[in-house]
Amino acid sequence: MSPFDGYNSGDLNRHFPGNPAGTLTDQLAYHVWQPFKKCADFHVDMHTAMTPDTRWALFASADEPVGAKAEAMARAFG
Numbered sequence: 001m002s003p004f005d006g007y008n009s010g011d012l013n014r015h016f017p018g019n020p021a022g023t024l025t026d027q028l029a030y031h032v033w034q035p036f037k038k039c040a041d042f043h044v045d046m047h048t049a050m051t052p053d054t055r056w057a058l059f060a061s062a063d064e065p066v067g068a069k070a071e072a073m074a075r076a077f078g
Contacts, residue, residue: 013045
């Protein structure tokens, strides 16, 4: 999280794929994402939501076959 963008808009995981002309957090996400997208087929964001009882996986619904793969990956995490 960028301290310059504040708590509500500085959460890095909500800024991908980023924007080179955006806020500091947007720019950071953009520069982190650029090398990843060249070699990764999928991006899995793993975090705990700050509670010990979180036992679920979210995935972005998309058209086939990407959506089917995203759901299969989420189900693989239980």
